[in-house]
Amino acid sequence: MASDTPERLSFPCDYPIKVMVRVEHGVRSHVDAIVERHAGPLDLSTVTERPSAQGNFLGITYVIRATGQDQIAQLFAALKTCPQVMLVL
Numbered sequence: 001m002a003s004d005t006p007e008r009l010s011f012p013c014d015y016p017i018k019v020m021v022r023v024e025h026g027v028r029s030h031v032d033a034i035v036e037r038h039a040g041p042l043d044l045s046t047v048t049e050r051p052s053a054q055g056n057f058l059g060i061t062y063v064i065r066a067t068g069q070d071q072i073a074q075l076f077a078a079l080k081t082c083p084q085v086m087l088v089l
Helices: 027-039 069-080
Strands: 013-022 048-051 057-066 085-088
Touching (some): 013 027, 027 069, 069 085
Antiparallel strands (some): 048 057
16 A cells, blocks of 8 residues: 655665756856865766756756755755756756
8 A cells, every 4th residue: 555655764874866968068067066075075977967958058967975854955045046947846
């Protein structure tokens, strides 16, 4: 029987974060720096990019080693302050 209660995360765990940004010079390195500030050094083999059809936007997926809900909340808040970031999931 399915439950309506969301499954709780068990930390530490690998946690995917998707960031949609406007394509501008240097935006990827800026967003990388924000993620690293909150999650430590990036394993670039776990980072993927997907451009929009017109090339105006870029979807970047990071897989971080999450240590707790506070870390994730602080990272999301920091990403949302970046002017080029349109969406964080």
